[in-house]
Amino acid sequence: MAHQSDLIEQDILAYLKSQEEKSLLRFITCGSVDDGKSTLIGRLLWDSKMVFEDQLASLEADSKKVGTQGGAIDYALLLDGLQAEREQGITIDVAYRYFSTDRRKFIVADTPGHEQYTRNMVTGASTAQVAVILVDARKGLLTQTRRHSYLVSLVGIQHIVLAVNKMDLIDFDQQQFEAIRRDYEQFAASLGFGDITAIPLSALGGDNMIEPSANTPWYTGPTLMNYLETVQIEGENREKPFRMPVQWVNRPHLDFRGFCGTIASGVIHPGDELLVASSGRTSRVARIVTMNGDLPEAVAGQSVTLTLEDEIDISRGDMLSIPDTPPIHARHPEAHLVWMHDEPLQPGQIYLVKTASAVTPGRVTTVQYAVDVNTLEQKKTTTLGLNEIGVVRLELDRPISFDPYRLNRHTGSFILIDRFTNATVAAGMIISAAPLEPQNAPLVGFNANSFDVDGEPSRRINLSDASFNGTVSVVDLAGEAGTIGLDVSAGFLDYLGKGNRVLFRLRNVGQLSAVAVMAYEHTLSFEFDRTAEGVSILVFKRDTRFGSRVPDDDGTGI
Amino acid sequence: MSLNLTHLQQLEAESINIIREVVAEFGNPVMLYSIGKDSAVMLHLARKAFYPAPPPFPLMHVDTTWKFREMIQFRDRMAAECGLDLIVHVNEEGVRQKISPFTHGSSLYTDIMKTEGLKQALDRYKFDAAFGGARRDEEKSRAKERIFSFRSANHRWDPKLQRPELWNLYNTRIKPGESIRVFPISNWTELDVWQYIHLENIPIVPLYYAAVRPVVERDGMLIMVDDDRMELKPGETVQYKSVRFRTLGCYPLTAAVESTATTLPEIIQEMLLTRTSERQGRMIDHDSAGSMEKKKQEGYF
Ligand SMILES: Nc1nc2c(ncn2[C@@H]2O[C@H](COP(=O)(O)OP(=O)(O)O)[C@@H](O)[C@H]2O)c(=O)[nH]1
Ligand SMILES: [Mg+2]
Numbered sequence: 001m002a003h004q005s006d007l008i009e010q011d012i013l014a015y016l017k018s019q020e021e022k023s024l025l026r027f028i029t030c031g032s033v034d035d036g037k038s039t040l041i042g043r044l045l046w047d048s049k050m051v052f053e054d055q056l057a058s059l060e061a062d063s064k065k066v067g068t069q070g071g072a073i074d075y076a077l078l079l080d081g082l083q084a085e086r087e088q089g090i091t092i093d094v095a096y097r098y099f100s101t102d103r104r105k106f107i108v109a110d111t112p113g114h115e116q117y118t119r120n121m122v123t124g125a126s127t128a129q130v131a132v133i134l135v136d137a138r139k140g141l142l143t144q145t146r147r148h149s150y151l152v153s154l155v156g157i158q159h160i161v162l163a164v165n166k167m168d169l170i171d172f173d174q175q176q177f178e179a180i181r182r183d184y185e186q187f188a189a190s191l192g193f194g195d196i197t198a199i200p201l202s203a204l205g206g207d208n209m210i211e212p213s214a215n216t217p218w219y220t221g222p223t224l225m226n227y228l229e230t231v232q233i234e235g236e237n238r239e240k241p242f243r244m245p246v247q248w249v250n251r252p253h254l255d256f257r258g259f260c261g262t263i264a265s266g267v268i269h270p271g272d273e274l275l276v277a278s279s280g281r282t283s284r285v286a287r288i289v290t291m292n293g294d295l296p297e298a299v300a301g302q303s304v305t306l307t308l309e310d311e312i313d314i315s316r317g318d319m320l321s322i323p324d325t326p327p328i329h330a331r332h333p334e335a336h337l338v339w340m341h342d343e344p345l346q347p348g349q350i351y352l353v354k355t356a357s358a359v360t361p362g363r364v365t366t367v368q369y370a371v372d373v374n375t376l377e378q379k380k381t382t383t384l385g386l387n388e389i390g391v392v393r394l395e396l397d398r399p400i401s402f403d404p405y406r407l408n409r410h411t412g413s414f415i416l417i418d419r420f421t422n423a424t425v426a427a428g429m430i431i432s433a434a435p436l437e438p439q440n441a442p443l444v445g446f447n448a449n450s451f452d453v454d455g456e457p458s459r460r461i462n463l464s465d466a467s468f469n470g471t472v473s474v475v476d477l478a479g480e481a482g483t484i485g486l487d488v489s490a491g492f493l494d495y496l497g498k499g500n501r502v503l504f505r506l507r508n509v510g511q512l513s514a515v516a517v518m519a520y521e522h523t524l525s526f527e528f529d530r531t532a533e534g535v536s537i538l539v540f541k542r543d544t545r546f547g548s549r550v551p552d553d554d555g556t557g558i
Numbered sequence: 559m560s561l562n563l564t565h566l567q568q569l570e571a572e573s574i575n576i577i578r579e580v581v582a583e584f585g586n587p588v589m590l591y592s593i594g595k596d597s598a599v600m601l602h603l604a605r606k607a608f609y610p611a612p613p614p615f616p617l618m619h620v621d622t623t624w625k626f627r628e629m630i631q632f633r634d635r636m637a638a639e640c641g642l643d644l645i646v647h648v649n650e651e652g653v654r655q656k657i658s659p660f661t662h663g664s665s666l667y668t669d670i671m672k673t674e675g676l677k678q679a680l681d682r683y684k685f686d687a688a689f690g691g692a693r694r695d696e697e698k699s700r701a702k703e704r705i706f707s708f709r710s711a712n713h714r715w716d717p718k719l720q721r722p723e724l725w726n727l728y729n730t731r732i733k734p735g736e737s738i739r740v741f742p743i744s745n746w747t748e749l750d751v752w753q754y755i756h757l758e759n760i761p762i763v764p765l766y767y768a769a770v771r772p773v774v775e776r777d778g779m780l781i782m783v784d785d786d787r788m789e790l791k792p793g794e795t796v797q798y799k800s801v802r803f804r805t806l807g808c809y810p811l812t813a814a815v816e817s818t819a820t821t822l823p824e825i826i827q828e829m830l831l832t833r834t835s836e837r838q839g840r841m842i843d844h845d846s847a848g849s850m851e852k853k854k855q856e857g858y859f
Binding site for chain 2: 008009012013015016019020022023024077092093095096097098100104105107110119120122123127234235247248250251252256258260261262290291292298301302303305314340343352356357409414415417422425427434443458492498
């Protein structure tokens with residue numbers, strides 16, 4: 001194995017010490033059939049010497065028997081898994097591969113590029129931090145490249161490698177490479193990636209895979225391995241507000257009550273205040289318990305056991321958070337749904353919705369639209385079939401705690417399970433709490449357009465009586481293009497009076513005045529935020545202790 | 559700003575999350591304990607997941623009756639130390655038929671004593687979830703295995719029926735009679751396992767360390783003479799060599815390697831400098847390409 005062989009031989013303890021600081025990177029490769037995914041991964045395994053002699057012997061034998069390289073080593077065969085696939089010569093599922101260098105351990109999801117396999121790509125991408133998107137240098141961007149990029153962006157991957165492969169077949173031509181890179185950057189601008197790194201490669205010949213290639217003197221960027229070893233992904237979840245879905249309550253005896261879970265985001269210390277979003281209760285962390293001793297701090301990604309200072313009711317399915325930025329707690333999320341089953345979505349039918357924090361029955365009430373993964377166009381539809389993606393509204397039997405997926409992949413994702421076959425039928429990514437429609441006990445009811453005194457068209461929005469859920473409700477005004485005015489109801493004021501808050505998401509700062517006028521008229525307070533997500537205003541009533549109430553029944557009677 | 563999580567800390571956290579999820583969602587889980595290093599790590603992770611309580615499930619060992627004696631001693635000691643119930647299941651029908659790896663060949667023997675034995679035990683105790691210590695990097699067909707691997711009521715694994723696994727949201731739903739095999743250390747490699755054993759000081763069977771042991775050379779492999787059930791073939795002689803085991807199974811099917819590594823760092827050093835993969839010591843894989851996949855479909859892990 002290609003670790004520091006000298007150090008291993010001479011001072012194994014020093015070597016082991018140096019390995020303790022290694023980090024972990026998960027990435028996926030995507031491309032069309034024959035773009036060279038299997039060859040590329042096989043090469044990475046090969047060059048990091050994760051291939052042993054006995055595996056090499058069988059690789060040589062297999063290369064002669066079923067290889068595509070005229071008997072020479074076919075790296076792609078290192079990737080072959082199931083026998084059926086070996087016979088068909090195509091990848092049919094998601095396979096995970098492992099290799100490591102002295103700096104990092106890597107987990108690669110090898111996902112197929114075949115037309116009907118959106119499902120597999122989304123599966124592989126769901127846990128990945130980086131996507132390597134392959135294009136054949138001779139062909140440039142294809143419909144599939146766009147599709148893969150859209151899926152990767154949908155699943156929230158921020159770091160993209162555009163691997164322009166088979167450069168050997170275009171004589172390592174710089175102009176062609178640059179043209180592909182420009183095309184891609186232009187196309188991807190709307191997808192909102194964090195960064196895109198284009199690398200000219202020959203997976204087969206090894207150019208720019210590990211070492212800079214002599215064939216591309218004009219290229220000064222990182223090699224693929226350089227990039228993978230150094231791309232900064234650590235701590236991305238740590239800067240976000242604290243979230244821990246409670247997975248298990250550990251109660252070995254009456255004097256110990258530990259809340260077990262994997263920290264989805266943020267940092268926690270003994271003494272920190274925590275909120276249970278479903279009940280609005282708060283307490284402080286007493287201890288962070290592990291078998292190796294109590295911790296002074298725990299961070300996103302760790303699986304821990306917390307004990308609290310107060311005896312409050314918490315069970316599996318609850319989400320612990322910091323009190324000032326709680327998750328959304330609601331029954332009607334709006335979400336992107338990727339349908340993964342042969343049987344199409346049945347709107348209205350009950351499925352099980354499993355999130356990081358809870359399992360609850362729920363139904364899709366409406367399909368807002370489907371997205372054509374090739375053109376990214378929206379189209380009207382009433383259902384979703386295998387490998388189709390759409391935006392849907394859900395109605396859950398119980399409210400759940402969640403965050404928008406773009407803010408938190410762990411607390412914003414869910415799967416749908418068929419109650420009868422138990423199949424996993426869809427993957428979901430929550431956009432936000434859906435604005436409720438009148439027949440669904442509305443938080444916001446829309447009046448007909450009216451004209452205000454100046455004669456300017458203005459839309460009055462009535463914050464009417466509603467079954468408000470949890471401690472924070474969301475009013476999304478981003479869809480309102482014109483001038484607006486807000487009318488409030490007694491129920492709305494009562495809700496705020498109990499210490500709850502309402503978050504207004506604004507389309508732009510111009511809508512601020514409507515919220516401010518409402519706050520002025522009803523002696524409310526607000527906090528203003530402008531983030532990458534847009535402009536929002538958190539409205540509350542001062543001097544009411546936040547989170548001190550037990551919420552009403554959500555009205556479902558279940 | 560605190561330090562970043564290392565790869566081992568991340569793997570540990572993922573495994574603990576998986577183990578807790580099973581306990582939260584299943585009525586009657588069991589941990590299959592094969593006494594090897596992977597099982598040792600899995601057991602250690604289970605203890606960490608529920609500390610200060612002991613893991614809330616029993617350990618089960620499907621004993622083929624051909625395990626190394628030191629493995630059995632170690633097994634009984636670990637179960638007692640961890641405060642766990644230990645179920646030992648033997649396929650008595652196989653014992654009656656005197657099934658032996660020497661006379662019946664490795665694949666029939668494995669099928670009856672291991673695969674059949676495991677199915678019997680799962681049926682008898684009605685376990686709905688069984689933890690196993692398999693890793694995806696061990697064998698090609700395992701690269702596509704799910705972490706929660708669905709099994710039909712007659713324990714069959716159907717590659718086409720496996721559920722997509724997204725994020726760390728595992729679908730744990732089954733019907734009566736069906737079960738799930740769960741592999742909490744799916745994402746660990748052999749090196750990760752050794753590094754973690756080193757870092758966490760996890761006890762392992764002494765056979766992993768080199769010592770002078772009685773062995774015979776058979777088909778190019780060193781087989782340890784662990785008891786008098788091993789009959790020598792013409793021309794074979796018992797030799798005393800300093801050997802150790804990279805993988806532990808049934809003694810007649812597990813080859814030893816010559817070694818002088820008597821400490822964990824030396825074992826890791828040897829592993830890093832070696833040129834053959836660990837499964838080479840297991841005769842079961844030599845049968846044919848795709849053999850592991852066939853065995854899995856039949857219910858072997
Ligand atoms: N000339 C050339 N051929 C390549 C390169 N990478 C892959 N190939 C060949 O392209 C074909 C498809 O490769 P494979 O890795 O199986 O593609 P996959 O379908 O994306 O997994 C094989 O014949 C490879 O040898 C490259 O960089 N240059
Ligand atoms: Mg392939």
